[in-house]
Amino acid sequence: QLVLTQSPSASASLGASVKLTCTLSSGHSSYAIAWHQQQPEKGPRYLMKLNSDGSHSKGDGIPDRFSGSSSGAERYLTISSLQSEDEADYYCQTWDTDLRVFGGGTKLTVL
Amino acid sequence: EVQLVESGGGLVQPGGSLKLSCAASGFTFSGSAMHWVRQASGKGLEWVGRIRSKANSYATAYDASMKDRFIISRDDSKNMAYLQMNSLKTEDTAVYYCTSEYGDYGGFFEYWGQGTLVTVSS
DSSP, X not given: OOOEEEOSEEEEOTTXXXXXXXXXXXXXXXXXXXXXEEOTTSOOEEEEEEOTTSOEEEOTTOOTTEEEEEETTEEEEEEOSOOGGXXXXXXXXXXXXXXXXXXXXXXXXXX | OOEEEEEOOXXXXXXXXEEEEEEEESSOGGGSOEEEEEEOTTSOOXXXXXXXXXXXXXXXXXXXXXXXXXXXXXXXXXXXXXXXXXXXXXXXXXEEEEEEESTTXXXXXXXXXXXXXXXXXX
């Protein structure tokens, strides 16, 4: 079964960096994922597609502060030089032929 | 500028029906698969289903828990996507988002709407 696992929460200080993790279920370590950001009271926004080899392609207007990387079944989103507007929920998402799956989301608090 | 604008949400009684609409602009709508995603208050994102392009016979797919009650359709001449929801339950209460896939099978959601709230309650 295709499942994505995320930690419920994370926090980091203003100006610092943070690395969020999304883990693919067993047998699915080659899958690509996408990262989406949802700021409070807003619709989600696509950040990037992240492949198993760590290559990624970002959405329109996504700052260079956002980057992605991969290791085995783990997919990472790193946000550097944290700003207050980065405080949001972050969801990873993957897909199979007739299925789309979301992780449970990570709530990022900027201290 | 890409826009996805949902409409049609509101209050409906359990067992009732509701049809949501999604107006798209700013991208090649006819070449993109269109999806619906929902989010209950304080909860995460949940995929509802999708409809592919004409080139792929407008094929639909749904989350197993919704496939017998929900129907997704599209009108490429109007750049519109729709979600017909029948036999609604209180647990269907959520914000419903329209989202476009990258191409017809890019796998990920490239553009999102702002959502429309559906409340199922007596």
